Amino acid sequence: MISNRDVTEALLQNERVVSCQFLGKGIFLLRMEGDSLPMKTNSYGVMQIVDPERFNREFSPRNFVVGMDELSLAADRELDEHDMQCAKAEKEYYDDLDICDTVLE
Numbered sequence: 001m002i003s004n005r006d007v008t009e010a011l012l013q014n015e016r017v018v019s020c021q022f023l024g025k026g027i028f029l030l031r032m033e034g035d036s037l038p039m040k041t042n043s044y045g046v047m048q049i050v051d052p053e054r055f056n057r058e059f060s061p062r063n064f065v066v067g068m069d070e071l072s073l074a075a076d077r078e079l080d081e082h083d084m085q086c087a088k089a090e091k092e093y094y095d096d097l098d099i100c101d102t103v104l105e
Contacts, residue, residue, distance in 0.1 A: 001026040002043035002059055010051040017050060 004022065011017050016033040023029055028046050031038035039045070047055040 002047055004043075007043050007046050007050075010047055010054065014050045020046065 007020075007028070011020050018031040018033055018035075019029075019038070020031070021029040021038075023040070026043045027040065028043065029038045029040055030046055030049065032049065039049075041049070044055070044059060047059055
């Protein structure tokens, strides 16, 4: 979970934020300019919406998968079929988390 301090800093830097209410346990009710309804989302979702550059740099689930970036360096290191399947499964798992856990309804 991203700290409330980091979320608050990001909220204050984004002029499009209309309101953000902390509901507890890492859940927020975020309303952005132009939205008809507020979004119930977790701290990762808030950061991804409010400061996508920082989210991708610091908090993206990809950054927490050990060895994920090594796939792009396959020329330096030979991966066997098992390694490739594991890495692909991890990527799909974290991609699913990205979609499912970003905005909670």
